[in-house]
Amino acid sequence: MKFCNLCGSDLAQRVPAGDNRPRHQCTECNEIHYQNPKMVVGTLVSDDQGRVLLCRRAIEPRHGYWTLPAGYMENGETTLQGALRETWEEAEANVSTPALYQIFNVPRINQVYFIYRATLDGAFGCGEESLECQLFHQHEIPWDELAFSTVYHCLKRWFQHPNDHQVQERTIDYPARASS
Ligand SMILES: [Zn+2]
Incomplete structure (x- = not known):
């Protein structure tokens, strides 16, 4: 961040009065x-055969790797609406009975994940940000081609503890690719 989006002036790193860490502050309007x-x-969507829906990313980062349907929350929506x-x-998928399942803190890159579990409701397709979307049994999961370690941990938990539907919070060091 270099310029003030209110007045266009330069920003400086300062600790504002009453604060305890440096912020970007405008050198002109002080914003x-x-x-x-x-x-x-995002969601972990399963079907009535116990398969999980994954999308192969058509965008960077991690183009070509598999992920749960997920993305940045938008202004004006709830976490569930965003998911x-x-x-x-x-994935052009409608789901039913969504429930919060997993929270990941990723403090190194300043992200927090909210993953809902849900049941696939009808057919699904393939959205513009995906190369393909597919349902996978546990033994079919492309473990070495997952986009993020958050996806890896979420899938591992889902298949290893199928009856554990509690909300779990976990801190992830870095969401780089995880090997199996
Ligand atoms: Zn300004």
């Missing part, structure tokens, strides 16, 4: 531009 963590919202929107945008 403080806070930067806070981003929310990633369902992403599920439609990436």
Whole structure:
């Protein structure tokens, strides 16, 4: 961040009065531009055969790798609304009975994930941000081609503890690719 989006002047790093850490502050109008963590919202969608819906990414980062339908939350929506929107945008899937399942803190890159579990409701397709979307049994999961370690941990938990539907919070060091 270099310029004030209110007046266009240069920004400086300063600790504002009453604050305890440096912020981007405008050198002209003194507006403080806070930067806070981003929310990633998504779903773990399963069908009545116990398969899980994954999307192969058509965008960077991790183009070509498999992920749960998920993305950045938008202004004006709830975490659930965002998760369902992403599920439609990436997999053209409608779901039923969504329930919060997994929270991931990723402090190193300032992200928090909210993953809902849900049941596939009808058919699905393939959204513009996906190369393909597919249902996988556990033994079919492309473990070495998962986009993010959050996806890896979520899938591992789902298949290893199928009856554990509690909301779980977990901190992830870095969401790089995880091997199996
Ligand atoms: Zn300004």
